[in-house]
Amino acid sequence: MKRIIWGCGLALLLVGAVSAAGPTFEQLDTDRNGKLELNELDAAAVKLFRDADVNRDGVLDRHEFKRLQGPSSSFDDLDANRDEKIDLGEIRRSAALRFDRHDLNQNGALDDMECSPNRMPTVSPLMSVYF
Ligand SMILES: [Ca+2]
Ligand SMILES: [Ca+2]
Ligand SMILES: [Ca+2]
Known part of the structure; x- marks a missing residue:
């Protein structure tokens, strides 16, 4: 367990400000009802998306997306219209499907329980559902 925490800390340092570790369940649950609604995840996702959009053109290119990418998604999967850019709509469509799949x-x-570590590959539900 200790080693896992160490590993996360190290990854955090390496990735820098926009971290692939992402916000925790508690940070995402803004209305504190013990559950994550899609709108709570969406609000946090929009913020991360904007932070990652370094050149402020409203879309993420491969390089920008790299800073966000979670373990269960790939640029090519998310880029539904194959224009080499990921827009918020593409992220949201994929997130809605994944949200549904996790919402047992x-x-x-x-x-x-639905966000427990054996169901989600990252500690942050946001990264597992959105990125
Ligand atoms: Ca909530
Ligand atoms: Ca961009
Ligand atoms: Ca696209």
Whole structure:
């Protein structure tokens, strides 16, 4: 366990400000109801997306996306229209599908069981669902 925490800390340092580790469940649950609704994830995702969009053209190119990419997505999967750019719409369409898949009891929110480490590849539900 200790080694895992170490590894995360090191990754955080290496990745810098926009970290692939992303915000935690608690940070994302802005209304503090113990569940993550899609709008809570979306608000955080828009912020990360804007931070990653270094040249401020409203889309992410491969280089910009690299700073955000989670373990379960790839640029080519997300770039649905193959224009070598990822826009917020493409991110959202893929996120809605993934959100649905993680929402096992289909109540429109993810609880901590649905976000548990064996169900999500990262500690941040945001990175698992959106990026
Ligand atoms: Ca909530
Ligand atoms: Ca850009
Ligand atoms: Ca695209």
